[in-house]
Amino acid sequence: MKLVGAGLAIMLAAGAAHSEPITVKHTLGAERGFLVVRSETGKQLGDGELIQYATGDEVHTTLTFRFLDGSVDEETTVFRQHGTFQLVRDRHVQHGPFFKEDTDITVEAATGMVTVKTTNKKGETKTESNHMDLPNDVANGMVGSLVLNVSRDAAFSVGMVATTDKGRLIKLDFTSTGEQSFRIAGRTRKATVFRIHPNLGGVAAVIAPIIDKQPKDIMLWVLEGDVPAFIREVGQLSQGGPVVSIEFAGTSFGHSATKK
Numbered sequence: 001m002k003l004v005g006a007g008l009a010i011m012l013a014a015g016a017a018h019s020e021p022i023t024v025k026h027t028l029g030a031e032r033g034f035l036v037v038r039s040e041t042g043k044q045l046g047d048g049e050l051i052q053y054a055t056g057d058e059v060h061t062t063l064t065f066r067f068l069d070g071s072v073d074e075e076t077t078v079f080r081q082h083g084t085f086q087l088v089r090d091r092h093v094q095h096g097p098f099f100k101e102d103t104d105i106t107v108e109a110a111t112g113m114v115t116v117k118t119t120n121k122k123g124e125t126k127t128e129s130n131h132m133d134l135p136n137d138v139a140n141g142m143v144g145s146l147v148l149n150v151s152r153d154a155a156f157s158v159g160m161v162a163t164t165d166k167g168r169l170i171k172l173d174f175t176s177t178g179e180q181s182f183r184i185a186g187r188t189r190k191a192t193v194f195r196i197h198p199n200l201g202g203v204a205a206v207i208a209p210i211i212d213k214q215p216k217d218i219m220l221w222v223l224e225g226d227v228p229a230f231i232r233e234v235g236q237l238s239q240g241g242p243v244v245s246i247e248f249a250g251t252s253f254g255h256s257a258t259k260k
Contacts, residue, residue: 021084021137022158025149026228028081029054033230034249037065044068045098045244057082061141065237065246071096073237077141085149090141092163095119099238107140107161114167128166135159135169143172143196147220148228152176152192162198162215163239171199180221182231183252191221191231215239 035048046067053060057080065073072095078088087109095102102119115129139146139158150156155175162168175197179190196218218235222228232253233246247253 020156021086022146022149022156023084024081027054028052028059028145035065036247036249037067038245038247040243040245042245046071047249048246054081058088059145061145063141067096067098069097071098073099075141079142079145085139085142085146086136087138087140087142092141094238098241100240103163103238105161105163105167107134107138107167109134109138114161116163116167118163130166132161132167132169134161138169139172144220144230144233147174147194147222148230150174152222152224157199160198168200173197173199177219180253182221184248184250189223191223194220194222196220196235216243 029052031050031052033050035050036044037046037048038044046065048063048065050061050063052062058078059081060076060078062074062076067073072093074094075090075092077090080086080088087107089106089108091104091106093104101121104115104117106113106115108114112131112134113129114132115127117125117127119125137158138161140161143158143160146158153176155173157171157173160170160172162170173196175195177193177195180193181188181190183189198215198217216236218233220230221232223231229248231248231251234243236243245253
């Protein structure tokens with residue numbers, strides 16, 4: 001299951017991170033999953049649904065979150081899984097009162113065209129289309145799928161186009177932080193927890209924390225095994241937005257863990 005929202009280098013004992021396309025170990029196919037969105041205190045804010053299918057070596061996914069206040073977050077992604085994972089295109093739309101502004105960002109990997117449309121609370125709209133030299137590891141809309149295909153002690157990085165006025169290419173640095181227990185269907189299981197650090201790079205990496213523009217780290221829970229599965233994500237869905245927990249329906253964690 002792919003996740004990780006629009007809100008986007010830690011080096012631990014696992015070693016230095018590498019940056020290259022992730023090798024396909026688990027081929028993805030048809031899937032339909034249901035999710036719950038909660039606040040840091042455990043209050044339900046909305047629900048989500050993933051619809052995924054494969055055509056040849058292309059995977060098509062649509063992940064939709066609907067909030068109780070009427071807001072919607074929907075991301076539609078197409079990527080290839082032939083040897084390595086390669087993005088084809090991604091479109092991510094957010095609108096409604098949950099978000100500081102409405103956004104619509106489209107990334108076309110083959111052409112490098114990035115189009116960002118934003119609408120503020122006054123109804124003022126801005127659209128920017130720009131060409132970017134995208135790396136072959138750009139991972140918009142497919143981060144959750146990539147994590148299912150790495151070892152539990154992996155440290156690696158991938159590219160990500162973040163939502164700014166013109167779009168900004170950043171790095172997401174991944175490290176494993178160990179295991180955490182959770183409950184599902186009355187049973188206690190353990191998931192590997194990955195920390196994802198949005199690395200702005202250059203001068204921005206130094207200035208961002210000072211002016212409170214550095215996106216918070218994202219935590220991702222993965223159930224390991226012959227068929228690994230996404231279990232939970234904790235992080236921001238948009239820059240400056242609140243931290244939320246996105247959980248596979250029917251799981252239980254103890255929601256103080258959102259503050260990890």
